[in-house]
Amino acid sequence: MPRRIRRMAARLAGPGLAVTYLSLLVLLPLAAVLSSAFSSGPGAFWQAVSQPEAVAALRLTLLCSLAVAAVNSVLGLVIAWMLVRDDFPGIKVVGALIDLPFALPTIVAGLTLLSLYGPNSPFGVNVAGTPAGILLALAFVTLPFAVRSVQPVLAELDRETEEAAATLGASPAGVVRRVVLPSIAPALLAGAGLAFARAVGEFGSVVLISGNLPFHTEVASSWIYSLSQSGDLSAAAAVSVVLVLIALFVLVGIGLVRRRFGVAESV
Amino acid sequence: MSNFLGSRARVLPSSAVGLLVALFATCAATLPAGAAGGNVALVAYSTPKPAFAALISAFAKTSSGTGVSFSQSYGPSGTQATDVASGLPADVVNFSLSSDMDKVVKAGLVSPSWDSGPTKGMVTDSIVSFVVRKGNPKHITSWADLVKSGVKVITPNPFSSGSAKWNLMAAYGAQLAQGKSQTAATSYLSDLFKHVVAQPSSASNALQTFLSGQGDVLLDYEDDALYAQRQGEPISIVTPPQTILIENPIAVTTKAADPAAAKAFVAFLLTPAGQKIWGQQGYRPVLASVAKQFSFPKPEKLFTIESLGGWTKVNGSFFDPETGKVAKIEAGLGVSTSSG
Numbered sequence: 001m002p003r004r005i006r007r008m009a010a011r012l013a014g015p016g017l018a019v020t021y022l023s024l025l026v027l028l029p030l031a032a033v034l035s036s037a038f039s040s041g042p043g044a045f046w047q048a049v050s051q052p053e054a055v056a057a058l059r060l061t062l063l064c065s066l067a068v069a070a071v072n073s074v075l076g077l078v079i080a081w082m083l084v085r086d087d088f089p090g091i092k093v094v095g096a097l098i099d100l101p102f103a104l105p106t107i108v109a110g111l112t113l114l115s116l117y118g119p120n121s122p123f124g125v126n127v128a129g130t131p132a133g134i135l136l137a138l139a140f141v142t143l144p145f146a147v148r149s150v151q152p153v154l155a156e157l158d159r160e161t162e163e164a165a166a167t168l169g170a171s172p173a174g175v176v177r178r179v180v181l182p183s184i185a186p187a188l189l190a191g192a193g194l195a196f197a198r199a200v201g202e203f204g205s206v207v208l209i210s211g212n213l214p215f216h217t218e219v220a221s222s223w224i225y226s227l228s229q230s231g232d233l234s235a236a237a238a239v240s241v242v243l244v245l246i247a248l249f250v251l252v253g254i255g256l257v258r259r260r261f262g263v264a265e266s267v
Numbered sequence: 268m269s270n271f272l273g274s275r276a277r278v279l280p281s282s283a284v285g286l287l288v289a290l291f292a293t294c295a296a297t298l299p300a301g302a303a304g305g306n307v308a309l310v311a312y313s314t315p316k317p318a319f320a321a322l323i324s325a326f327a328k329t330s331s332g333t334g335v336s337f338s339q340s341y342g343p344s345g346t347q348a349t350d351v352a353s354g355l356p357a358d359v360v361n362f363s364l365s366s367d368m369d370k371v372v373k374a375g376l377v378s379p380s381w382d383s384g385p386t387k388g389m390v391t392d393s394i395v396s397f398v399v400r401k402g403n404p405k406h407i408t409s410w411a412d413l414v415k416s417g418v419k420v421i422t423p424n425p426f427s428s429g430s431a432k433w434n435l436m437a438a439y440g441a442q443l444a445q446g447k448s449q450t451a452a453t454s455y456l457s458d459l460f461k462h463v464v465a466q467p468s469s470a471s472n473a474l475q476t477f478l479s480g481q482g483d484v485l486l487d488y489e490d491d492a493l494y495a496q497r498q499g500e501p502i503s504i505v506t507p508p509q510t511i512l513i514e515n516p517i518a519v520t521t522k523a524a525d526p527a528a529a530k531a532f533v534a535f536l537l538t539p540a541g542q543k544i545w546g547q548q549g550y551r552p553v554l555a556s557v558a559k560q561f562s563f564p565k566p567e568k569l570f571t572i573e574s575l576g577g578w579t580k581v582n583g584s585f586f587d588p589e590t591g592k593v594a595k596i597e598a599g600l601g602v603s604t605s606s607g
Contacts, residue, residue, distance in 0.1 A: 128481055207468050211464060213466055215601025229346065
């Protein structure tokens with residue numbers, strides 16, 4: 001009898017733990033942001049998110065994040081391919097370096113990018129104070145997502161299928177398009193989604209190199225920071241809710257596309 | 268026995284949780300708690316960090332400071348005030364503007380009579396200065412020079428930085444000090460914003476941006492500029508003919524764990540010895556007797572925030588993110604200059 005109870009308790013402990021942890025870390029904070037956003041009523045919410053500076057910042061953030069997710073998906077795939085398929089001295093070191101953008105405090109990343117690609121750039125590349133600077137910073141912090149999500153799938157890829165396709169007369173491009181891409185597409189999209197979501201909320205690495213000029217290079221997270229510093233916490237929460245909704249929308253969209261790939265695969 | 272072995276896998280997750288909890292507890296323990304006996308939790312805005320390092324070591328050599336330990340927290344003034352008001356333990360608070368002190372007073376953590384002392388609650392003074400490239404190649408000497416064609420200005424974002432508010436009120440008040448009308452002063456602000464090429468989120472980010480090579484002029488606290496100069500940065504400091512007197516408030520909180528130590532520290536900061544160290548660190552001493560020992564440049568006209576209506580009024584009319592004058596100027600410029 002006690003053993004059965006113990007077993008039942010053990011069986012419940014796993015999911016119970018997961019739900020509690022998820023609630024404490026994700027659901028509760030998101031609910032708090034949502035309730036704060038509407039704390040002054042729907043009119044105030046609409047005013048906060050339709051203000052010209054907020055709209056400009058949200059649009060810039062959305063466009064830059066989409067662009068970076070797209071670019072990093074392609075280049076992340078190229079890097080992952082190199083790590084999995086190529087073999088040259090030092091490749092292990094390169095592999096280990098990929099994750100470092102995660103470890104570097106974002107403000108340090110911002111300072112470093114500013115010194116390398118700012119007005120005093122040793123290569124003569126100055127993107128400070130421009131949207132290109134924002135793209136650069138976002139690309140830097142989201143690259144690990146793009147590489148790490150496709151890399152394991154590439155490593156697992158059955159090379160015999162590729163070889164079979166090649167012997168059956170498929171061109172290298174055809175092999176990639178017909179064999180490789182369909183298998184890695186779900187992982188590629190997942191990586192793009194993660195990169196996008198991270199880019200949407202990124203603050204530290206962007207603010208320095210962007211110049212943070214309202215209507216030109218001010219990203220949404222920075223406008224939200226300004227609102228919170230001005231004591232307008234419900235407006236800050238309102239713009240954050242829009243940011244989260246944008247991320248949710250894109251992630252759900254990616255999920256739908258992934259499912260379609262899954263279906264195509266099984267047919 | 269087999270039961271024990273069988274349940275081992277289930278036990279693992281819970282022991283992992285135990286480990287996590289222990290980790291969190293360890294992290295929490297290293298935070299400044301209301302420690303017993305001679306500890307002062309100092310919460311201040313960012314710029315005086317190096318000055319406090321010198322002041323705390325000097326305080327330790329005094330009879331009242333022997334054995335007093337410090338936990339220190341530095342950050343943007345507004346953030347620090349909000350954090351203290353919402354529970355960050357603090358025995359001594361030091362902000363960049365008095366409206367931040369008001370937040371803490373409203374939360375009941377600082378006595379409303381904090382500004383009744385001989386220095387009216389202020390521990391340091393400073394002014395808004397122009398930071399230019401070494402040798403002043405663009406010959407910037409006045410506010411009018413900032414809006415000449417081709418001059419690029421950097422000032423932090425006024426909605427996120429207390430320093431930016433001082434800068435803009437200096438710019439506005441300087442116009443009034445030159446005999447211009449309020450309308451003309453507002454339109455000067457609008458012209459000035461057309462020359463602003465970056466609005467970093469904080470004063471320190473603004474300095475980094477300027478030092479990276481962007482812009483011709485940075486509007487900055489004089490003390491911050493002097494600190495950068497002492498660090499060997501290639502800059503020159505220009506004192507505008509008309510500028511604002513910056514006054515930085517300090518107070519002991521009502522929740523101080525060791526009120527005697529906290530009060531002794533604040534008292535030391537206001538002694539001639541303490542004020543002299545502030546002076547050496549680039550701040551203008553609030554004691555006239557000590558200020559005399561330093562040769563800080565004297566602007567032709569120095570005005571206070573009170574002469575412009577005080578922070579409460581100015582925060583509402585200039586810096587409300589939706590209805591303030593500055594928000595409207597930025598929105599006007601943004602709509603007319605951003606094409607997409």
